[in-house]
Structures are given as structure tokens and as C-alpha cells.
Amino acid sequence: MLVKDMTEFKKIIENIEKNKDYIRPQAFAIGIATLAQNGTLLDCYFPSPNFQTNFATAAILANVLGYKNGTHSYQLTNEQITEILSYFTPFANDGKEHANIELLKNLQKIMQNPIKNRKAIVVSFITSSENDTGPKSVPDAYLRLHLLSHRFVKPHCINLTGIFNILPNVVWTSEGAIAAQDLNLRKMEAICEGRNLVVHSIDKFPRMTDYVTPTGVRIADASRVRLGAYLGDGTTVMHEGFVNFNAGCEGPNMIEGRISAGVFVKKGSDLGGGCSTMGTLSGGGNIIISIGENCLLGANSGLGIPLGDRCTIEAGLYITAGTKVLFNNTILKAKDFAGKNDILFRRNSQSGCIEAISKANSVELNTELHNN
């Protein structure tokens, strides 16, 4: 199929989209997956995911791969890549950038030696948000994590239900993803070829920066930010900082503490060295923690309630939902302050009692640290 011109191209798209079974996906992407020796998929890299955009490209991919609707992933053959590219002939010399077309051309070259490269080209579609029940495959799970780290969606805005069961545990190395059972062989290959294969971690989630490098951020230690973290423009993550998947901050922010899975921090807030925000993945906590604007979590403090704006937690003080707090001569629980603005929590150093005081945090981020 060689498409002559734009008129023909548009007609083809119209026909594909006219099909009553076809539903535009909310997201799709073309990527490259790493395979274990036994052919299972270990990870997936999507250089330029598409979120609620590029529906013409989605339609062409759908047509060649047989996609109609729902959440599906496909491994592409060389023939399919050639066929897909043939639809885009009218765009060949239009002087514009077409990320998906460029990507396919590059992937075609890589696929000239797929066995040696242990790679597969994949396309993943995610169904419309109202029908989305969570990731169905490794490429699908990786696409969702990419969408978060590319800032297309904020934490909690894409369904990640069941992601732990979908993602394999992988050995992350200086040569990318390796299956645990393949490690000895790969190590020996590397030694024989004069390379030093280094293991960084054994985990279901890789480092974000190996897949996505968001603009306007500084990350002192890349191993502390997992793929699926959302880091807004102007975020600085220092060595003690950590950001889990489906979690992050709006930017600008100073992150020297831990942002647990599910936690989101609004702009201007500062997480002091070693502080903790309670997650909901393990340990029984079920309140989703969030932090409003311009808050300060002191060094080694801890937070187990959602905070409003301009709140402060004294260095070293851990506030859990049930912590009894003295406020205006009344004992309340910390959860009674959920979402309230301008509260300072401190442990009275004379009585030992935890106090809440109405006081707006006046500490501001040092702008020099957040301008890139």
C-alpha cells in the first residue's frame, strides 16, 4: 500500500475511524522491548508516547495490527513496520517533524538483528479512560509509567490496578534489563568481550532517568526516582530524596525526603532531609497523603495525613492519623487537621505534648536552586 497524497491518507483514516467497532485509544505508543532468552518481555522503552493525540497514526497502526478498541499490545514484524511506514509516504518531504514516523524508521534498523539485540518492537494501546481497568501486559504497564513521568497524567489519573502482578522482577544492569535466569550467561558473555556488567538493582521498577528525562529537574541520585514518578518543572531531588511510581510533585519543589507511592506534593513545598510521607502500598495505611502548596516538612519528620497549604511539621516529629494533638486547649486527632491550611505541628519540648498551632509557614524555596 503506497499512499499517494494527503487526500488519500485522510480518506484512509476516515474509513478506519468510521468503523463502528473502532474507538480512539486514550494513549498509544511505539516502543522497544527487551526480551529474556525464553522470549518473555522484561521492559519496554517508549521514546515518545502519545496521549489523547496523533489519532491518525493510531488509526494506521490499528489498521495494520487489527486493533479495534480496548487495551492491547502487539509485537511488530519487520513486514508490519514496512507496511505502516508505507502509509506515511505523503509526509516524507513535508519539512515537519513526525516523532512516530522517525521512531519506526529507527526501530526498523535495530530490527535487522533482533536476536543479537534481544529486542522486540511493540505497540501498545490504552483504551478510553472510562473503560480502563488497568494494565494488561508488560508494554501496557510501561506505557502507563511513561505517561506519568512524561507529565501527560498526574498521579492517580491513570489506572495502575494490578501493576505488581504484571511487571516481572528484573535484574537492572549497566546493559539494561536482564532476566534473573539469564544473568550468569550474560555476565560471562560480557567478561569474554571485555565489558564489566554491573548490577544496579533487582526490582520490578527501573530508574526513571533510564527511560524519561523530564525538563527542568535536577536529580542528585538517579536510583532514587522510579519510572512512573511525576516530577514537575523546577523539581530538585537531593540524594536523600526518593520518589516512587504514581507519586511526585507539581514543581518547583525541594525534595530531600521520601515521596511514597500515591503521594502528591503541590508547588513550593519543601520536604526536608530524610522525612517520610506515608504510602498506601503496604503497612495498612489507607488515607491518601497529599501536601498542599508552600509547606515545610522538617528534616526527619513524618506525615500520615493530607496537609493543606502553608503547613509545617517540626523537624523530627512524626504525625500519624491517630496522633493526639493539643489545639486551643482541646485534644484532637491529627486527622482532624486533614487538608487544613496554616497549621504548625510541633512537639512541645517542655511538656512532650504534640501541639498544633495556627501559623502559616513562611519559609520560601531558594529560587536559585530551582532555576535550571
Ligand SMILES: CC(C)(COP(=O)(O)OP(=O)(O)OC[C@H]1O[C@@H](n2cnc3c(N)ncnc32)[C@H](O)[C@@H]1OP(=O)(O)O)[C@@H](O)C(=O)NCCC(=O)NCCSC(=O)CCC(=O)O
Ligand atoms: C518547628 C519549627 C518550624 C519552628 O520554627 P519557627 O521559626 O516557627 O519558630 P521559632 O522562631 O524557632 O520559635 C518560636 C518560639 O517557639 C519556641 N519553640 C520552637 N519550637 C518549640 C518546641 N518544639 N517546643 C516548645 N517551644 C518551641 C521557640 O523557643 C520560640 O519561643 P520564644 O518565642 O519564647 O522565643 C522549627 O523548629 C523546625 O523544625 N523547622 C524545620 C527546619 C527543617 O528541618 N528544614 C529542612 C531542612 S533539610 C536539611 O537541612 C537537610 C539536613 C538533613 O539531611 O538532615
